[in-house]
Amino acid sequence: MSGIVKEPVSSPVMLRTMNLDGDSQADLSVHGGAAKAVYAYPSEHYAFWKAELPGMDLPWGMFGENLTTEGLSEETVHAGDTFRIGGAEVVVTQPRLPCFKLGMRFRRSDIVRRFMESGRTGFYLAVTRSGLVRRGDGVVLLGADPQHVSIADLVHLRGSGTRDPDLLRRARRIDPLPDSWKE
Secondary structure, eight states, X not given: OOSOOOOOOOSOEEEOSSOBTTOOOSOTTTSXXXXXXXXXXXXXXXXXXXXXXXXXXXXXXXXXXXXXXXXXXXXXXXXXOEEEETTEEEEEEEEOOOOHHHXXXXXXXXXXXXXXXXXXXXXXXXXXXXXXXXXXXOEEEEXXXXXXXXXXXXXXXXXXSXXXXXXXXXXXXXXXXXXXXXO
């Protein structure tokens, strides 16, 4: 079982603390929960993947995202940043680390490695205020986290052999960053 297969919807959907109405995660031991209620993936990454995987059909939602965003990137979004989307408010918690199910979705054994190497991970959101969201809603920055640690920074820290002591200290101070990342 998997919840990775997603399709765009045209009607408004209620975004709640654990997920969007009509969506669920199959394996709650590693997916979902309050810190991973919503997975956002930048639409701009699709052009990269279409060039990397010519001939492959890549419809919106192919990466298992709940929200396909525009104008956000791993370099500009920071863990702890808060946003309003439609009637909901969310906070960025962490990058996505894909599991084998992404490989199953793409029918490629190399996609998880390529996904991580690309740095195009997207990010998870916790819902701080439930509300209706709909296609075309803007994503409005409500507050920038004072630690200023981007999703790209976190991916780099997780995957590199080098450590930046200042960046590590700032990351540990981000309240919404889960303990598993702080460790």
